[in-house]
Amino acid sequence: MTTIPAPPVAVIAAPSGLARLLQLVPWFVVAGLPLVLPGYEPLAMQVFVMILFALSLDLLVGYAGIVTLGHAGLFGMGAYTAGILSVHGVTDPIVTALAAMVVAALTGLVFGAAMLRTKGLTLLMLTMAAAFLLYEIANKATGLTGGEDGLQGVSFTPVLGLFAFDFRGKTAFFYSLVALFLVFTFVRILINSPFGWSLRGIRENDARMVAIGCPILQRRVVAYVISAALAGLAGALQAQTTQFVALHSLSFELSGNILIMLILGGSGRLYGAFVGVPAFMFAQDLLAKQDPANWFLGQGIILIAMVMLAPGGMLGIAERAMAAIKRRLS
Amino acid sequence: MSSAGTLARLMRVGLVLAATMAVPFVAALPASAQTVKIGMILTYSGRDAALGEQIDRAVNLFVKMHEKELPPGVKVELIKRDDTGVNPDLAKRLAQELILRDGVQILTGGQWTPNAMAIAGLTKEAKVPFITMTAGGSAVTLQSPYVVRTGWTLWQTSYPLGQWAAKQGWKNAYTVVSDFGPGHDGEAAFTKGFTEGGGAITGAVRIPLKTTDYLPYFQKIKDVNPDVVYVFNPGGPQATAFMKAFDDVGITKSKIKLIGPGDITSDDELPNMGKSALGVVTMLQYSPAGVRPANAEFVAAWKKEYGADQVPTYFAVAGWDGMRAIFDTIKAQKGKIDPEATMAFLRSWSNPVSPRGPVRIDQAGDIVQHLYLRRVEEKDGRLANIEFATIEQTGDPWKIFNKK
Numbered sequence: 034m035t036t037i038p039a040p041p042v043a044v045i046a047a048p049s050g051l052a053r054l055l056q057l058v059p060w061f062v063v064a065g066l067p068l069v070l071p072g073y074e075p076l077a078m079q080v081f082v083m084i085l086f087a088l089s090l091d092l093l094v095g096y097a098g099i100v101t102l103g104h105a106g107l108f109g110m111g112a113y114t115a116g117i118l119s120v121h122g123v124t125d126p127i128v129t130a131l132a133a134m135v136v137a138a139l140t141g142l143v144f145g146a147a148m149l150r151t152k153g154l155t156l157l158m159l160t161m162a163a164a165f166l167l168y169e170i171a172n173k174a175t176g177l178t179g180g181e182d183g184l185q186g187v188s189f190t191p192v193l194g195l196f197a198f199d200f201r202g203k204t205a206f207f208y209s210l211v212a213l214f215l216v217f218t219f220v221r222i223l224i225n226s227p228f229g230w231s232l233r234g235i236r237e238n239d240a241r242m243v244a245i246g247c248p249i250l251q252r253r254v255v256a257y258v259i260s261a262a263l264a265g266l267a268g269a270l271q272a273q274t275t276q277f278v279a280l281h282s283l284s285f286e287l288s289g290n291i292l293i294m295l296i297l298g299g300s301g302r303l304y305g306a307f308v309g310v311p312a313f314m315f316a317q318d319l320l321a322k323q324d325p326a327n328w329f330l331g332q333g334i335i336l337i338a339m340v341m342l343a344p345g346g347m348l349g350i351a352e353r354a355m356a357a358i359k360r361r362l363s
Numbered sequence: 364m365s366s367a368g369t370l371a372r373l374m375r376v377g378l379v380l381a382a383t384m385a386v387p388f389v390a391a392l393p394a395s396a397q398t399v400k401i402g403m404i405l406t407y408s409g410r411d412a413a414l415g416e417q418i419d420r421a422v423n424l425f426v427k428m429h430e431k432e433l434p435p436g437v438k439v440e441l442i443k444r445d446d447t448g449v450n451p452d453l454a455k456r457l458a459q460e461l462i463l464r465d466g467v468q469i470l471t472g473g474q475w476t477p478n479a480m481a482i483a484g485l486t487k488e489a490k491v492p493f494i495t496m497t498a499g500g501s502a503v504t505l506q507s508p509y510v511v512r513t514g515w516t517l518w519q520t521s522y523p524l525g526q527w528a529a530k531q532g533w534k535n536a537y538t539v540v541s542d543f544g545p546g547h548d549g550e551a552a553f554t555k556g557f558t559e560g561g562g563a564i565t566g567a568v569r570i571p572l573k574t575t576d577y578l579p580y581f582q583k584i585k586d587v588n589p590d591v592v593y594v595f596n597p598g599g600p601q602a603t604a605f606m607k608a609f610d611d612v613g614i615t616k617s618k619i620k621l622i623g624p625g626d627i628t629s630d631d632e633l634p635n636m637g638k639s640a641l642g643v644v645t646m647l648q649y650s651p652a653g654v655r656p657a658n659a660e661f662v663a664a665w666k667k668e669y670g671a672d673q674v675p676t677y678f679a680v681a682g683w684d685g686m687r688a689i690f691d692t693i694k695a696q697k698g699k700i701d702p703e704a705t706m707a708f709l710r711s712w713s714n715p716v717s718p719r720g721p722v723r724i725d726q727a728g729d730i731v732q733h734l735y736l737r738r739v740e741e742k743d744g745r746l747a748n749i750e751f752a753t754i755e756q757t758g759d760p761w762k763i764f765n766k767k
Contacts (some may be wrong), residue, residue, distance in 0.1 A: 071465035145499050172542075172571055181450040181572050182500075183479040183544035200462060200488040271452075277481055279452045319444055326407040330443065 038283030060214055066357070067206060074202035080314050082270045083218050087295045087306035088265035093272055094292070095301030096224055097256040099149070102157055102288050103164030106144075109263045109283030110139045111268025111325040116184045116278035117177060130269040137265020138258050140167075151251060161285065168283040182281035187272060202260065205274035212270055216263055221261070221303060232256055252314045299346030308347045317346035350363065385396020397698050398438045401689065402461030404454055404472035404482065407445040414599045414678055417476055417631065418496055419443070421675065421682035422471075424668050429690055437698035439690075442467060446478050449543065449572060452476035455485060460488050468700040469494065469692075471685055474596075476500035476544040484509045491690075492705045496685040497678050499543035501761040504728040509702065509708045511728040513688055514681035515648050517548035518761040520624035523734060523754050524593070524646040528622060530563070533590035535565045539580065540595040542569035549595040549624060552760065557593075565589050570595075577608035585612050586620075591620040597625035599676070603635045610639035620644070625748065628739050630676045633746040640739045640746060649734045650720040650748040661718040679720050688712050688724070728740040729759040 075303055085107055093099040111133035118129045148159040154157055171178045191197040196204040223229050234242045235249050242249055272278045281287060290313070298309020317333060318330040343350050382717045394532060403422065406415035428438060433439070442465050444457040454475075461467045462485075471488065473479035473495030483506035486493045495503055497514040504510050528536065536557050540546035546569060554564055566587050568580050584592060592614070596605050609615050621627075625647025628640055649660050661683065665675045675683075692708050693700070713723030720733045734756055737748040 064488065072460070073457045075463070079456065118667060175542070176597060181449055183481065200485055201457065259749060276484075277452050277453050277455055279450065279477070281450055295503055326412070326445070 060210075064192045064207070064210060067203065074206040076314070076318060078202055078205045078209045079271075081213045082267050082274065082313050083294065083308045084290065084306045085209075085213050085270065086291055087298070087310050088216060088220050088303075089260045089267060090181065090291055090295050090303050091300055091303065091306055092256060092260045092263070094230075094295060095305065096149030096229060096236065097232040098254055099156055099253060099257065100292075101160040101266075103160035103162070103284070104260075104264055105283055105285070105287035106160075106164035106167040106293060107137045107141055107264035108268040108271070108287065108291075110140045112278045112282040113171060113178060113184070113263070113268075113271040115269035115272040116187045119187050119189055119272075121186060124187045124256075125303070126192050126273050129189070130212075130266055132225060132271035132288070132325075133265045133272075134262040134340065137268065138262040140265075141258045141261025142254070145254045145261070150255060161288075164285065164288055165282065165327055168280065169284070171280060171283055177276075178280075180211060181280060187274070187276050187278060189273050198273070202274070205260035209274055210331050212266065216266065218254065220263075224303065226327065228255075230254070293336060293360030295346075297336070297346055301348075302348045305346055305348050312347065371438060373487035380679040386400050389500075396641050397436045398440050399469065399693050399698060399700055400440050400442060400465060400467040401469045401471060402442050402444065402458065402465065402467035404457050404461070404470070405446045405448050406448050406480070407443070407449045410603075411448055411597070411599050413498075414633065415445075415595070417676050417678035418474065418682035421664075422686050423450070423470035424664065425683055425686040425690075427668075428649070428664065429533060429687075432690065432694065434697050434759045437693060441695065446472075446474070449475050449477050451475075451477040451481035455481040458482040458485050461679055462491055467491065469689060469705070472496060472501075473498050476503060477512065479503045479510075480506055480544070483507045483687075486510060490702045492502070492700075492702055492709065493562060494685050494689060498545075501549055501729075501759055502544070504759075509706060510710075511688070511706075511724050512730050513724070513728060515677070515723075515732070516759045516761065517545045517624060517752055518552040518759055519648070519732075519756060520646045521549045521552035521555040521595070521735060521757075522760045524622060524624070524736075525553040525558075525562075526560050527556075527736065528553075528591055528593070529560020529562045529645070531591075533562060535563055535589040536591045536593055537584050537589040538567045538593045539584065540567075540569055541594075541597055541601070544573050545597070545731070548761070549593075550624070551598055552693050553593045555611060555764075567752075570596075575604065578606040578612060579616060581612040585614055587621060588617075590705050591622055594621060594627045597674075598629040599632065602627050602629050603632045606636045606643075615639045622646075623631060625650070625677060628737075628748055629678075630748060631673045633739065633748075636746070638746075639755075641741070642687050643739045645737050645739075645748065646734055646754075647737065647748070649680045649751055650677055650735065650737050652733065652742065653719070653750055655718065655720060657716040658718040677719075682692065684714060684717050684719075684722060687714055687717070711726060725758045727758065729762065729764050731758050 062083040066077060082358055090104050110232035114133040115129040118132060123129055144163045148156060172180055188197060192208050198204050211271060230245055231252055234254060239249050294309040294313040295305055297313055317332060320331040368734055378587045405418055406412055416671060442461060445452040458470055459720040470491055470493040473482060474497050479495040479498035480503055482505055482561050483493055486509040487507035493510045495510060495512050498519045499515055500516050501516045504512055538550045538553060540550045545667050550567060570580055595603055623645055626646045628645050630651050667671060688709060692714060695708050710726050710728060712767040714720045722730055722732045725731050734754045736752040737750050739746055740749045
């Protein structure tokens with residue numbers, strides 16, 4: 034039913050000690066960015082938050098085969114949890130982030146347990162409906178959420194009592210980078226665990242997984258709850274780093290955009306989020322600057338071209354290129 | 364190799380390295396003290412792009428016509444950004460980037476109250492003057508000492524409108540507003556004015572901004588059958604959609620009167636509304652049909668630049684006066700923008716010959732202006748907002764009532 038092509042199923046060999054250290058290099062390079070490109074911290078931290086969000090979605094779309102158009106619902110729950118707590122006096126970033134994860138996970142459990150009994154288009158519609166429901170509740174509950182005006186007066190105490198959030202975004206930059214690193218490590222362990230492999234099995238052929246005795250509904254719900262918690266964390270980070278929560282964080286537009294970013298990079302590839310999100314957001318930043326009035330057009334053309342010409346996303350292109358080179362050489 | 368040669372090579376490497384490191388810092392400095400960078404955040408895309416376009420056109424026209432008046436060697440550079448509509452978190456990030464990356468010395472635009480609130484909060488720390496043009500929520504100017512407003516507030520239009528409605532002998536009113544900050548302000552202001560004059564509110568409804576089907580809301584109003592309906596929406600295409608829905612339900616043809624701030628009969632939308640808008644009474648600070656020499660000049664320049672069928676709206680005038688205030692500041696400081704001096708100047712800025720009549724900015728950072736009662740009438744085969752009474756005003760009523 035899903036039209037997103039599955040990536041090649043290959044076991045990635047556990048990296049050796051040196052390779053492991055080398056894998057940390059890109060993280061340090063990114064951490065040095067503010068020295069080279071001052072002024073880009075607000076955009077960069079937004080990119081980190083979105084990568085984290087896309088990673089949580091990849092767990093569903095890429096590994097469990099659950100395509101959702103309502104992932105912003107969970108992101109927004111996290112953002113509003115952190116924001117509302119801060120307005121009411123709970124202003125520690127780490128405490129509110131954890132609370133946001135719990136609330137988003139519970140939301141995911143309630144919706145997931147009901148929705149994941151269905152598949153395909155029905156499921157797609159239900160995920161959308163669930164997100165619309167949350168959006169309208171937030172829109173109507175102006176006393177709690179500020180409605181269309183957004184939540185005013187969100188502010189957080191310094192991280193660990195040491196690093197205050199400033200308008201230049203330095204603290205927010207490193208704070209969200211560290212969170213992203215932790216989540217990435219967690220997701221990588223998760224997808225290489227037996228649980229992760231059972232998710233791939235369900236994605237490829239759920240009937241056969243039932244036949245070998247795998248409780249597929251339970252596995253899918255667990256995956257959904259984990260993904261929800263991570264999406265909630267991304268939402269909380271967004272609230273903390275921008276000191277603001279708006280209805281946009283629950284919107285269909287965001288659900289759609291994050292799916293596009295993931296597909297652009299390549300879903301089910303773990304690194305797809307790291308490629309697709311920056312590509313999308315930097316292109317958006319650049320286009321919007323060139324022509325503030327018509328930049329959506331440029332973005333649309335790029336997306337159409339990507340979908341028509343590169344169904345596996347940017348990583349898909351890279352994989353095919355590598356395969357072609359290997360063929361040439363052998 | 365001699366040690367002197369090695370030293371020379373090392374020094375060369377060091378020099379290159381130092382130069383590379385310095386590039387970003389040099390880039391972050393303002394290009395020239397004589398080029399004043401102005402960041403402008405407006406809605407350039409989406410449903411309400413037409414509103415942003417009015418402001419954008421006014422700003423461009425003003426710069427084109429008045430660039431020569433700047434002190435010799437001083438230039439302005441406008442850096443434009445699209446907030447895509449009511450989108451406070453994006454507006455805030457754009458403002459942040461304009462300040463950090465582009466090094467703007469003045470921020471302007473501020474089309475929407477939620478966006479302006481988010482930007483204003485930022486200016487407190489960044490110390491960048493922010494001239495919000497059309498955000499109408501009273502609270503915007505309270506967010507930071509670096510904010511002034513050149514547009515209007517909902518309290519300015521709707522409180523005296525409530526008083527006027529009560530004087531007409533109308534007893535029952537129903538309020539219909541868009542569900543966001545300015546809508547809440549308008550509802551409260553009208554209610555206060557109307558009930559103080561002896562009227563009663565028989566019903567109130569707030570319609571979500573993104574709603575497109577108004578019929579269910581308006582049908583209920585018809586059933587309640589009040590004397591008068593107070594309406595607020597943010598103008599532009601939504602104003603026409605409201606008016607068409609009132610027409611479909613039959614309210615425009617009934618004896619129920621429609622009134623509101625001028626947003627609901629905005630001049631660029633009148634041709635789209637058609638006859639259903641005839642007779643609607645609104646209160647606003649500007650109508651292109653206003654009879655003032657400065658206005659005649661302004662409308663003529665507009666038509667010359669953008670076409671004979673184009674009219675500037677109150678959005679355009681807010682942008683025009685905003686740019687006038689910015690230019691006057693630049694002139695007063697000879698191109699060297701100091702945040703504190705700018706704010707001191709803006710808070711006592713005045714323009715006796717704005718297209719809307721005399722205006723000034725008060726110490727609270729709010730605009731002080733005349734307000735006009737207008738009725739939609741047909742004039743030379745076209746609908747226009749014809750002014751029939753003037754109310755002289757002294758700043759934002761909300762701040763006067765809530766003075767600490």
